[in-house]
Amino acid sequence: MTGVQRFANRIEQIKGVGNYIVARNDGQIVIHNLENPEKLTSLVTIGGFHSVAIQKTLGFSDFGYLIYIRPQNQNLIIFALDKYYIGILQKIDSNQTQLIEDVSRFLFNLKNQKKTNNTSKEEEH
Amino acid sequence: MQQLIDDLKSIPGVIGAYVFRTNEGVRCSNLPSIFKPERIAEITKSLIKIHTAGKQNFADLVEVFINYEESLLFCRQFTPSDYVMAVCDPGMNLGVLAMSLNMALEEVTSRVEAEETSPPAVQEEPQLEEVEDPVPTEAVATPSFENGPLAKPLEEMSKLLAKILGPMALIVFDDTVARWAAGRAPTPSDLPELVDSLCQEIDDSEKAKRYQELVQSFLPAA
Numbered sequence: 001m002t003g004v005q006r007f008a009n010r011i012e013q014i015k016g017v018g019n020y021i022v023a024r025n026d027g028q029i030v031i032h033n034l035e036n037p038e039k040l041t042s043l044v045t046i047g048g049f050h051s052v053a054i055q056k057t058l059g060f061s062d063f064g065y066l067i068y069i070r071p072q073n074q075n076l077i078i079f080a081l082d083k084y085y086i087g088i089l090q091k092i093d094s095n096q097t098q099l100i101e102d103v104s105r106f107l108f109n110l111k112n113q114k115k116t117n118n119t120s121k122e123e124e125h
Numbered sequence: 126m127q128q129l130i131d132d133l134k135s136i137p138g139v140i141g142a143y144v145f146r147t148n149e150g151v152r153c154s155n156l157p158s159i160f161k162p163e164r165i166a167e168i169t170k171s172l173i174k175i176h177t178a179g180k181q182n183f184a185d186l187v188e189v190f191i192n193y194e195e196s197l198l199f200c201r202q203f204t205p206s207d208y209v210m211a212v213c214d215p216g217m218n219l220g221v222l223a224m225s226l227n228m229a230l231e232e233v234t235s236r237v238e239a240e241e242t243s244p245p246a247v248q249e250e251p252q253l254e255e256v257e258d259p260v261p262t263e264a265v266a267t268p269s270f271e272n273g274p275l276a277k278p279l280e281e282m283s284k285l286l287a288k289i290l291g292p293m294a295l296i297v298f299d300d301t302v303a304r305w306a307a308g309r310a311p312t313p314s315d316l317p318e319l320v321d322s323l324c325q326e327i328d329d330s331e332k333a334k335r336y337q338e339l340v341q342s343f344l345p346a347a
Contacts, residue, residue, distance in 0.1 A: 003283060003295035022296065028299050039182060040302050042168035045186065046178045054198065057167045064192035065216075068179045069223070076179075084296060096219075110292045 004031045011086070014102045016094035021087045023050065029092035030084065040076075043068075047078045065100060081107050126153045129209065132229040140196065140218035145169050156212060172200045172210055188226075190219055203230050216252040240246045274313050278343035282316075289332050297326050313345050316325060320344065 003059035004022070008031045011020050021041075027045045029037055045064050055063045068076040072092050077100060079086045086107070090099055130142040134155050143165065144155035150164060174188070179186045180202075188201040192215060199211040199222060209230075213222060279302065287294040305311065305319045320340055325334035 002299045005301040007295040024300065028300075032295060042181045043178050047175050050175045053171045054168045054191065055193055057164055057171070058193075058196075060193040060195050062194040064194065066175065066192075067190045068183060068218075069187045069190065069219075070185050076183070081296075082293060097241055110295075 007031075008033070010106065011088070011103070014099065015090050015098035015104075016096070017088050018091040018094075019089040021089070023085050025083045025085065040087060040089075043076070044078050044085050047076075047087075048080055048085035048108075052077070052080065061106065064104065067096075077103070079103060079107055081110065126233065126325050127155075129233045130211075133209070133211055133226060137224045138214045138224065139222070140212045140214065142209060142211040145208045148189060149315070152207075160212070168198075169208075169210065172198065173208065176200050176202060176208065188223065199226075201226065203232075203233070242260050267317070275311065275316075278313065278316060281343050282320070282323070282340050285336065286337070289327060289336045301326055316344050 019034050022030040023041050051063050051066045055068050066078040075090045077088045126144045133142040141156035144152045147153050191198040197213040197215050197217050201207050248310050283298045286298050327333040
């Protein structure tokens with residue numbers, strides 16, 4: 001199993017996650033579990049790209065997530081992770097707040113571990 | 126319209142709001158003065174793009190929220206050419222905001238529709254300055270290197286990248302390998318090129334140098 005697949009498996013295990021797509025910020029698909037990912041990739045990339053543009057315009061520190069609200073909570077939620085965007089289609093009537101918290105915590109840990117590892121290396125030198 | 130945004134601003138947690146009309150621009154705003162008109166114009170372009178892209182995928186799209194550490198932005202289209210945008214505290218309850226807006230819009234929408242002499246039958250596309258969007262391309266076909274002469278070096282290089290990048294290496298390594306291997310059958314002699322690409326992904330010259338040193342033993346002798 002590749003690293004990306006391990007990452008995807010962990011995303012899939014989060015309660016409320018229906019479909020997902022991971023795309024690079026240039027629109028290249030990294031991994032997904034959709035039948036036709038192209039259209040959603042465009043939305044995830046454009047949504048993430050412009051959310052980051054707003055962040056820069058307003059001088060905000062961090063882009064948390066973008067939600068496209070739809071009936072019955074079938075929302076699309078987009079997160080950013082370095083140069084990647086992660087789009088998650090929420091399962092019908094699942095708990096949006098819990099889903100956002102769980103995914104955000106998972107991604108925060110990824111970023112945080114990265115920083116911690118880098119800091120440790122710096123201390124070693 | 127002014128009543129609509131004043132009603133919104135009276136909701137606890139709402140910092141301010143404004144109404145944007147396609148082809149006319151911002152019609153009214155009660156955002157604090159720190160939101161300069163040029164900044165509002167700039168973020169509106171992005172918000173409309175985000176909303177329009179969503180509408181093209183989801184005909185049943187209701188509204189859009191964007192959460193930042195400092196604020197929550199909200200965008201809803203309430204007539205074919207009118208959008209209401211709000212800036213809220215990041216901890217704002219989305220349900221409360223949506224319900225309050227529904228109530229405020231009920232009155233405004235009917236009034237606006239009555240005022241329209243010739244309402245457009247088809248939703249108008251916002252006429253805004255074009256911003257170049259990233260163009261999605263085909264999915265990365267992750268090649269399999271489970272067997273063969275590259276299996277061992279790639280496995281070790283992946284582990285070593287994790288030492289440098291942490292868990293982000295899960296994505297970065299496979300993504301970079303997929304691009305490196307695209308359209309060819311790489312051999313061990315192509316590995317230095319992969320190392321160069323990975324070093325660019327590390328984005329820190331010292332750490333990239335360290336990675337290069339760590340993987341030297343897996344590269345073919347020069």
